[in-house]
Amino acid sequence: MYCDRCGAEIPAGAAFCANCGAPVSQAPADPYAPVYPAAPAVKPSSILTMGILAVSFCCTVYFAFLGIIFGAIGKSKAKAYAASCGEPSGQVKAGSIMSKIGFIVGIVVTAILVVVLAVAIIENM
Numbered sequence: 001m002y003c004d005r006c007g008a009e010i011p012a013g014a015a016f017c018a019n020c021g022a023p024v025s026q027a028p029a030d031p032y033a034p035v036y037p038a039a040p041a042v043k044p045s046s047i048l049t050m051g052i053l054a055v056s057f058c059c060t061v062y063f064a065f066l067g068i069i070f071g072a073i074g075k076s077k078a079k080a081y082a083a084s085c086g087e088p089s090g091q092v093k094a095g096s097i098m099s100k101i102g103f104i105v106g107i108v109v110t111a112i113l114v115v116v117l118a119v120a121i122i123e124n125m
Contacts, residue, residue, distance in 0.1 A: 042081045047095035050074030054102020061113055067106030074099025 001010050001024070008019035016023055051074045058067025078096035082088050088096060 042077045042084070044081065044091035044095070047074055047077045047081060047099070048091040049095070050077060051095035051098025051102065054106065055098045056102075058102040058106035058109060061109065064106045064109035064113065067102040068110065071099045071101075071103025071106055075103065 001012065002008065003010055003017040003020060003022055004025055005022040006017060006020040008017055010017055010024055014024055050070050054067045054071035054074055056067075057063050057070060060067075074095055078088060078092055078099065081092050
């Protein structure tokens, strides 16, 4: 191997050039080394958890807004998982579907609650 800076021959295993003191550049990576896929940025179980929470909270009258929140988080995580790992399946697909259901039902229940409360306030005036 030769020094990139001065061109002097460098013995194997040396960290610096003996001639000019420049640090020795590392050898190129092995082109035959295995390449492993990156781990998903989002755990499938977290998407499923958000879906379960979204469906659970959307069915309650006073906490339906939490169904909207958890549904939005679950949808966002499912989208991030699909972007990094491709087509969702299993826990991701179940969590994504439940997140959408919780989001939509949460909006409907919250809207009904707001209308009922508004009518009750108007009637009491």
